[in-house]
Structure formats: C-alpha cells, structure tokens
Amino acid sequence: MTDFVNRIAFRGAEHEHGAGFLELRDVAVSYDPAGTRGSSARDRALALEDISFKAEPGEQVAVIGPNGAGKSTLFRVVAGLMKPDRGQIRLFGHEPDRHICIAYVPQRSRINRSFPATVEDVVMMGRIRQIGLFRRPREKDWAFVRTCLERVNAGHLAKKQIGELSGGQQQRVFIARALALDTELLLLDEPLAGIDLPSQEQIFKTLAQLRADGVTVFVATHDLNLAGERFDRVMLLNRRIIAFGLPANVLTAEHLLEAYGGHIHHLGETGALVVDDHVGNGEDGRDLAA
Amino acid sequence: MTWLLDPLGYGFIVRALIAAIVVGIVCSVLGTYIVLRGMAFLGDALSHSILPGVVIAFLIGWPLAVGALVFGVLTALGIGILTERGTLKEDTAIGVIFAGMFALGVALLSASGNYTIDLAHFLFGNLLAVSAGDLRLIGGLGAAVLVTVYLFYKEFMVITFDEVLAATLRLPAAFLRLLMLVLIAVTIVTALQVVGVALMLAMFVTPAATASLLTRRLPAMMAVSALIGAVSGVTGVYASFYLNVASGPAVVLVATAIFAIVFLLNPGRGYVLRRV
Numbered sequence: 001m002t003d004f005v006n007r008i009a010f011r012g013a014e015h016e017h018g019a020g021f022l023e024l025r026d027v028a029v030s031y032d033p034a035g036t037r038g039s040s041a042r043d044r045a046l047a048l049e050d051i052s053f054k055a056e057p058g059e060q061v062a063v064i065g066p067n068g069a070g071k072s073t074l075f076r077v078v079a080g081l082m083k084p085d086r087g088q089i090r091l092f093g094h095e096p097d098r099h100i101c102i103a104y105v106p107q108r109s110r111i112n113r114s115f116p117a118t119v120e121d122v123v124m125m126g127r128i129r130q131i132g133l134f135r136r137p138r139e140k141d142w143a144f145v146r147t148c149l150e151r152v153n154a155g156h157l158a159k160k161q162i163g164e165l166s167g168g169q170q171q172r173v174f175i176a177r178a179l180a181l182d183t184e185l186l187l188l189d190e191p192l193a194g195i196d197l198p199s200q201e202q203i204f205k206t207l208a209q210l211r212a213d214g215v216t217v218f219v220a221t222h223d224l225n226l227a228g229e230r231f232d233r234v235m236l237l238n239r240r241i242i243a244f245g246l247p248a249n250v251l252t253a254e255h256l257l258e259a260y261g262g263h264i265h266h267l268g269e270t271g272a273l274v275v276d277d278h279v280g281n282g283e284d285g286r287d288l289a290a
Numbered sequence: 291m292t293w294l295l296d297p298l299g300y301g302f303i304v305r306a307l308i309a310a311i312v313v314g315i316v317c318s319v320l321g322t323y324i325v326l327r328g329m330a331f332l333g334d335a336l337s338h339s340i341l342p343g344v345v346i347a348f349l350i351g352w353p354l355a356v357g358a359l360v361f362g363v364l365t366a367l368g369i370g371i372l373t374e375r376g377t378l379k380e381d382t383a384i385g386v387i388f389a390g391m392f393a394l395g396v397a398l399l400s401a402s403g404n405y406t407i408d409l410a411h412f413l414f415g416n417l418l419a420v421s422a423g424d425l426r427l428i429g430g431l432g433a434a435v436l437v438t439v440y441l442f443y444k445e446f447m448v449i450t451f452d453e454v455l456a457a458t459l460r461l462p463a464a465f466l467r468l469l470m471l472v473l474i475a476v477t478i479v480t481a482l483q484v485v486g487v488a489l490m491l492a493m494f495v496t497p498a499a500t501a502s503l504l505t506r507r508l509p510a511m512m513a514v515s516a517l518i519g520a521v522s523g524v525t526g527v528y529a530s531f532y533l534n535v536a537s538g539p540a541v542v543l544v545a546t547a548i549f550a551i552v553f554l555l556n557p558g559r560g561y562v563l564r565r566v
Contacts, residue, residue, distance in 0.1 A: 081457050097460070104458050115326060115451050116502065116511045125451065128444040129459050161506045181459070 015092035015101075020054065021216065022078070022185060027051040027087035029073050047073040050240050051087065057184070058214040060207060062227035062247075065237035066260050071220040072107065074237065075187040078218070079104040091185065100129050103178030105171070107190040107220075113163035119173050120145050120158040126180035148179040152206050168199025175206060186210065186217045193222065204230060224251060297531050305420045309428050310523025310541060313484040313493065316432040318519030319439060319512050320477050321498035323470065326450050330495050331381060332369075335388035336471070337478050337490035339365035341395025344412060344482065349402055355431065355479040362475025365391060366468070392487075415486035415538035417527065428480045435473050435480070442469065447508055484523070485538040492542040497522065500549040503556050518548055 028051070030044040048070040055061060063071050076082045078089060080097030081104065089096050096102060103126070117125075123145045124137055131137055137145075149155045152172040157165065165173065171191050178186050192200050207230075210217055221227055227234050227247065234250040236242040238259045243250040297303040324333045340358040347357030365387055372383035399409050411419075420428075439446070449456040449466050456463055478490055485493050501515035526541030533540070 079458055080460075081454070100458075100460055102458055104454060106454055109452060109454065111452050112326065114502070116506050116508050117447075117451060118507055121507060122451070125444075125448045125455060126459075128448060131444070133445075134441050177455070 020090070021057050021092065022055040023053075023088075023090045024078070025052050025088045025090075027077065027084045027089060029070070029077055029082070029084050031073070046239060048077075048084075048239060053235070053241065053244055055216055055218075057216055058211055059233065060211060060217045060231050061219070061233050061235055062231040063218055063220045063235045063237055064222070064224060064227050064259075065242075069238045069259070071237055072189055075104055075189055075218065075220065078102070078185070079187055101182060101184040102187065103181055103183035103185070104187045105174045105178060105189060105191060107193065109170075109174060111162070115162060117162050118158065119154065119160050119162060119165070120149065122162050122173060123148055123177045123180050126177035130182065145176075145180055148176040149173070151179060151209060152176045153202050166196070166199075168195035168202075171195055172199060172202060172206075175203065184215060186215055188217065188219045190220055190222070192219075192226065224256075227251070293532070294528075297528065302418055302420070303527065303531060305422065305425055306417045306527050306537065307524055309420045309425060309484055310417060310527050310537075311520045312428055312432045313481045314497070314519030314521075314523035314541075315516040316435050316477055317481050317490075317493035318497035318501075318515040320435060320473055321494040321496075321519075322501065322508070322512050322515050323439075323446055323450055324474070324494045325498040325502060327470075329474075330491065332384055333474060333494045334491040335369075335384045336362055336365055336474055337487050338388050338395075339391035340475065340478055341392055341412060341487055342398055343395075344487075345395050345398045345402075348408070349398070353427070354482065355427065355476070358479040358482070359472070359475050361391065362471065362478065366471045366475075411486070412482070413486045413488045414536055415482065415484050415489070417484050417530070417537035417541070420483055424483060428483070431476050431480045435477050438469070438473060442466065446470065485541055489538050489542045492545060493519065496542070496545040496549050500545075500552050503552050518545065522548065 027048060028046065029048040030046050032044050051074065063074065065071055073082075077084050078091075078096060079102050080089075080095065080099065083097075091099055091102070120142070124141065126148075127137065127141055127145065131141055146155060146158060149158055152175050154169065154172050154176060157169060157173065162170070162173070175186075175188070175191070191203055207217055207219075219231070228251050229247075231247065233245055234247045235244045236250050236255055236259050242259045243252075243255045298307075324330060340361045343357030343359070343361030343364075344354050345357070346352075347354045368387045369380065369383045372378050372386070373380050378386075395412075396409065399405060399412070402408070410416075445456075445461055445466055448459065449461060449463060453463070474494075477494075478487075481490055481493055497518035498511070498515045500518050501511045505511040505514050522541050522545035525544040527537060529535065529544065530537040530540040
C-alpha cells in the first residue's frame, strides 16, 4: 500500500539542469498495423526510425511532414505516453515518463463534451499534481487558473461548460491547462487545424509569451508557410528526420520533394508552398497557401 | 401528517429508511463516475457476478461483504484476462463472465434449503428485514466508499475526463481503475439488501443520469444525484409500506419516475419544453 501511495503522491523526476534539456538518440518506434497486441516483431511497421536531435529551452519548433509521417507518434514518445522500441529519450537527464512538466495536446482530444465541468474546472485539472494528493484547490490555485486563462485571452470563458466552446476556444483552454501544470515542454498536435483565425492569432500571441518564459514548444502542422514564418526551427519528418534546422535551410524544394514526393508545388512569384496531399487524406489536403 | 409519522412507530421501518437513505446516497455518488465513464454494463455485470460469492459466504456463515468483494475482484481480473491481447472485445468478455457467474450463484443457492425465498431476497433485496447489525455494516462500508471518493476526487475526475492528461500527469491509471472496481464491489454489498442484485444498476445509473440533466459541474451532479437517491429510497419505503409492493422495486420505480419527470420537463433542456 505504501508503494501505491508513493506512486500517486510521487512528485515527478528531478531536473538535472546540467544534463541538457531534450535529447533523442537513435529512437525507433514501431506499431502493429493490424491493431492486435502481442504480434511478433516482424509483423510490426516502423513509424519512426533513426530519430536523433536536441532541443533547447525556449525554442519553438514546427514539425511538418506528410500524413503518416509519424508526427503524432513522435509527440507521444516524447510525452512518455509510449515507449520507443529502441533508442533513448532524455528530458533534463531523465526518461520522459517520469516527468510531470510535459503537456501534450492531441489533435482531437477524445473528451466527453457533456462532462459536467466548467472551463476553469478543466484548467484546474492540469494543476492537480501541484495541489497534491488528498488536497482541495485553494483560492490561490483558482487565481492561478484565472491567470492561465487570461494568458490565452479566455478569461471570459471561465464559467462556461466545456461542451459549449468552439473548436478554437477549446484548443486555447487546453493550452491554458498546459500552462497550469507549469509545463516546460509543450507539444501541440495540429492546434491550428480547423479553427477560426482569431483563435489562431491568439495561439501565436500565447506562444510568443511562452518563448519569453523559456517554455519549449513543438507544434505539428500541415501549414508549411506558417512553419516557415513563425518558428525558430523546422523539423521535416517522414519516418526519419529529413531535415531539421532554420526554416530557410529546411524548406527547400529538394527536401520537400523528398518528404512529400510529387505532391508539392512551389508558387514561384509569392514563394508560397502548396501541398497536394489528397492521396493521403482528403480532409487536410486543402490548398494551404490560400 | 399521521400517514408520514405512523410508520416510524415500527423499528423495522426506521431501519429500512436509514438503510435506504445511506444506500441511495452512496450508490448515487459513485454512480456519477459510472455514468460519466460509460461503465453501466460493467456495473450491471459486477452486481450479478458477486452472487456466487454472496451465496458461498451466506452458506458458510461468513460476512456477505467478504464473498462479494472476492468475486467482484475475480470478475474484474477475469475480464482483464479475456480482453488481453485483443482476444475478445470487452463487452463480450463481460457478457460471458457475467452470465456464467450469475448462473453459478443461482445453482449454488438452489442446492441449499430455502431456495426461492433466499433467491428472491438476493435478487430484489429485503429492505424491511434490515437488522441493526446490517445497518452498522451498511453505514461503515458506505462511509468508507464516500471518504475514498472524497480523497481521490481530483484523480478520479481527471482519469474520467481525459485519459491522455491523466497519463502525462503520471497518475497511476491501473491502480485508480482497480480502486474504482473495488468501490463498486463494496457499494454493491451495501445495496444488496435494499434493491438486490437484479435492480442494482438502477441505483447506480438512474439518479446520476437525472442529475446529469440538471447540473453542469461535477460536485453539483454528485450532490443532486445523492439527493435523488435518498429521496427515492425514502419514498420507496413509504410506497412499499402503504401500497404493499416489494421495497426494492418501489425504490427503483420512484427513481425512474423522477428521471422521467426531469427528462420531460427540465427547464431549457427538457424533451417536452424543447418541442413546445
């Protein structure tokens, strides 16, 4: 029983600041296409291989690549939600599944929208490890939750029920929840897909504040132009890292052709990039330069 | 007023009322998690699967709670083993074990003396026969369940709302799920005499479902659910006394009537008002 209590009350891994922030070394991840567990190793398909990179505190990285490139899988292993088959992931010198400072916002959170919780209740859920086992949120915790909501410009939504929000508002609330858990590494999977422009602009404002706070942010996106304009570095992924570096060095015709095959068009005059990704997924295959 | 007070002259009615209130509250509070987690079928299966445990304990003179707990946990583990490696879907595994265990319980009971009377009591409860000792057991176990729900309130809420968040917060999901199953099994023991195995699910689901139509925050949903559970219990006992119907079904029918009224007339979201 003490073991159980320790595991619940466990406060997360210590941060060894000399150990470097985030480092992946030769990471490979496979999955079973048939979806049945316990299949033999040779039935498994590789989702990611030879993934090695480092990231620094406060950096903002766009992760791009075609559908099925492994962007979500990369986020899930970095968040410690799944184990890599091979290789090492270290955050502040420890494996990610011991950290409570990683926030992962999936593309579509599988939440019950009729759940009886207001927006501030949902943000408070990110705070429960700081509040501690057996304790109730106190006034200072609620005040902190309101600060987090203000930072994504969603203070006015605090008393709304979570199911009453639009997609963009819900995305901002999940970012506020990430702020509430004192995140040092924020992983946003397609936060910009299918949300309104004001919400999109608000998310970039919040990201700018996070840069000042030294929070590292990885954003998976299909929007190559935003990736090129708004981020410090760009990672071009297609099972392997095809290129990782300054946007201008990554977003070259040669690299994009390698990642996307024939489905990329460079609109010469404007410099805009268009991905013709209809083959993989119709929903995201819209004209990204429009 | 005499019709309200007269029954209180009987000790067995007072005990029945106390038991109905306590069980109404405990089942309805835990029921909010069952409703929100979509565990209704599992709850029903667990209620039926504890029957062999209760019967064995009854036959050898052990506390019924012990038998129920052992079989509750065995059932949960059995479902886990059958669904491992994707051999069977969860609802299939639950169905197989649920029916098998229930049959075992009925078979064991049929081999003993007062088959029909005992079976009816296990199936539908026997609220009017609650003894002072039963009341202590119901009160003790009920309090333990409520205290546990209070202590792990935040963790249960997060794991119910968003499993990905629960995982990145490194909450011990397996432990919390097992704890929830144990709480359900313990609550089933407290409710055994009030509504019995066959109608248990109604006490878990109906008040919580009614509360979900009326509230927008979890603590409010739990409070309203508990209130409906307690009111159903009390009204059911009186109905049983005056209309001479079995107590368990009476309690469940009152809870169902409250649900129907709220569903039809709920301000803003009611079925009838939406259509007017």
